Structures are given as C-alpha cells and as structure tokens.
Amino acid sequence: MGASIACAALALRSGLALRRARHGRGRRGPDDVRRHLARAKPAVIAIALGAGGGPLSMALLRGRAPFESAHGWIGALALALFAATALLGRRLERGRGRPLDAHALAAVLALLAAGLAAATGIVLLP
16 A cells, blocks of 8 residues: 555646646646656556455454454545545546646545555554
8 A cells, every 4th residue: 555655646746746837837748647647547546456455354354343443434535535536537637627626635635644544554564
C-alpha cells in the first residue's frame, strides 16, 4: 500500500501542476495530462486492490473482524474518496462537465485519508 500511496502522491503532484498551469501560474507541457493519467490510473487500481485485501487479511489470516479498528474505517473513507476522485477524473477525461475543483479537492482529501489510514495501520503490523 505504501507504493500505491506514493504513486497517488506523484499523480497529485502532476495534477496540481496542471492546475497551476490552468490558472496561469506555470507552464503546461504537451505530455502533462498523459503523465498525470499514467500515474493516477494504476495508483487507484492498486489502492482498490489493497483496500480489498485488508479486510480479507483480517478475517481470513488473523481471525479478527475486518473493521474492528480505526484503520479499517479510515481506509474505507480513503477508498471512497479515491473512487470519487477517479469518477470525477473520468468525467474530465471524457469531456463531460468541468468538475476540476471537486476533482482536486477529492484527490487531496483522499491522500490525506490514506496517510491517516497508514498511520493508524502501523499498530496492526505483525
């Protein structure tokens, strides 16, 4: 999960660079959108797979309830925020509306929630 969160952080960084360029505070290269998508899509997939594996690991390998800790609930919140970010990003990619600000806000909140989930998950390590 650490690698997928790091990949999401890189996607956020490139997305914020696109935002700065859109507001006239930076330059936008021809491959910037492609680079952002190339980082964001695998990150969201990896995060979704990891989030699905967490409850399975708790139930099947550890014999504990999947959401008995704060980590599980914060992780579920982070996953929901990443899903919202991905759905808004998909609308942008397909040219349906311009939910740029909502996409950016959801991405920042998702990464913050993922960081909090990582911090609360440390106590669950073997």
